[in-house]
Amino acid sequence: GQVVRVVAPAKTDTELEREAAQARVRDAAAAAEAAQLERDTFLLRRYSTVADMQAARDRSLRELNIRISILNSQRATLADQLARHEAKLASSAAAGDSASQYEQETVAALLAEIASLDEAMAGRKQQSAALADAYASDMARFAELEDIVALH
Numbered sequence: 001g002q003v004v005r006v007v008a009p010a011k012t013d014t015e016l017e018r019e020a021a022q023a024r025v026r027d028a029a030a031a032a033e034a035a036q037l038e039r040d041t042f043l044l045r046r047y048s049t050v051a052d053m054q055a056a057r058d059r060s061l062r063e064l065n066i067r068i069s070i071l072n073s074q075r076a077t078l079a080d081q082l083a084r085h086e087a088k089l090a091s092s093a094a095a096g097d098s099a100s101q102y103e104q105e106t107v108a109a110l111l112a113e114i115a116s117l118d119e120a121m122a123g124r125k126q127q128s129a130a131l132a133d134a135y136a137s138d139m140a141r142f143a144e145l146e147d148i149v150a151l152h
Contacts, residue, residue, distance in 0.1 A: 043142050050139050050146075057135035064128045068121055075117045082110040 011019070047053050085106050089099050 040141070040145055043138060044145060047142060050142055053135060053139045053142060057132065057139075060131055060135075061128060064124055064131065068124045068128070071117050071121045071124065075114060075121070078110055078114050078117065082107065082114065085110065 047056070085103050089103050089107065092099050092103070
C-alpha cells in the first residue's frame with residue numbers, strides 16, 4: 001500500500017482542556033485590550049490635560065463631601081432629638097411613672113434612623129475613596145497616553 005495522508009492522532013482530554021484554557025485566556029486578553037482601548041478613547045475625548053482631570057475629581061469629591069456633611073447634620077439633629085426623648089424617659093422612670101409608649105417608639109425610631117444615616121455616610125465615604133482611586137488611575141493612564149502621543 002501507499003500512504004495517502006498522515007492523520008494526527010485524536011487529541012486527549014488534557015490537550016483539549018489546555019487548548020480551551022488557552023482560548024479563554026486569549027479571549028480574556030482581547031476583551032481586556034478592547035476595554036482598555038475604549039477607556040483610553042474616552043479619556044482622550046473627555047479631558048485635555050491632567051489638570052482637567054484633577055478639577056473634575058475635585059468637583060466630584062466636593063459634591064460627595066457636601067452629601068456627607070448633610071448626612072452628618074441630619075444625624076446631629078436626630079441625636080439631639082434622641083437625647084431629649086431619652087431624658088423624658090429617664091425623668092418618667094425617676095418619678096416612678098411608667099414610660100409612655102410614644103416616647104419608647106420615638107426612641108426606637110430615632111435609633112433606627114441614626115443607624116440608617118450612619119450606614120449611608122459609610123457608603124458615601126467608601127464611594128469617595130473609590131472615586132479618588134479611580135481618578136488616580138485614570139490620571140496615571142492619561143499621563144501615559146500623553147507621553148505616547150508626544151513620542152509620535
